[in-house]
Amino acid sequence: MTRTPAADRPAGRHTSQEYGLTRSDVEAVLQEFGYRVTRPRSTVIDAVIAHRRPFTAEQLVAQVGGNPSGPSIGRATVYRTLEILAAVDVLTRIIQPDGHPAYVCDSLGHRHHLVCSGCGTAVAFTKCPVDDLVRVLTKDTEFAIHDHLLEVFGVCPSCQTAAS
Numbered sequence: 001m002t003r004t005p006a007a008d009r010p011a012g013r014h015t016s017q018e019y020g021l022t023r024s025d026v027e028a029v030l031q032e033f034g035y036r037v038t039r040p041r042s043t044v045i046d047a048v049i050a051h052r053r054p055f056t057a058e059q060l061v062a063q064v065g066g067n068p069s070g071p072s073i074g075r076a077t078v079y080r081t082l083e084i085l086a087a088v089d090v091l092t093r094i095i096q097p098d099g100h101p102a103y104v105c106d107s108l109g110h111r112h113h114l115v116c117s118g119c120g121t122a123v124a125f126t127k128c129p130v131d132d133l134v135r136v137l138t139k140d141t142e143f144a145i146h147d148h149l150l151e152v153f154g155v156c157p158s159c160q161t162a163a164s
Helices: 023-032 039-049 057-065 075-087 131-141 157-163
Strands: 092-095 101-104 112-116 122-125 151-154
Touching (some): 023 039, 023 075, 057 075, 075 101
Parallel strands (some): 112 151
Antiparallel strands (some): 092 101, 112 122
16 A cells, blocks of 8 residues: 655645545544543654654654644653554554664554565555464464564565666
8 A cells, every 4th residue: 555655745634545544543443442542642643644654753753742733742652652553553563674663554453564675665465474373383382372573575666676
């Protein structure tokens, strides 16, 4: 799924399906899990869904920390909101090719990502090749496996063309 970068979107538009997740989608998930949707959380949600590529928590802190259109959002609020959004499967935490953690917001639910090692673009996929392995590992080890991550790294078509 591709979304238009925040800089290219009309101001205040956070509901168009062509951009992927909407504020309403995210707020509905938060409410379903019993989380309040406060004004600071809404500000963080708007910033999160505006990102087309993986972003770091510190990038988000810089983005909403000096919010000229409203009150500044503190670092702790940003980090707590990101943790909550990851816990309810709105965000996926990935490790970028440089080893640093980042977040991706592209769809709801369980998903994995193909990450371009050139530009950092992340593409979600929902077919989970790990499910069978998890079943075998659970049986063989008696672990109560509750989650897993899968990231596949490669070079996207744009970076391949640029390298030619």
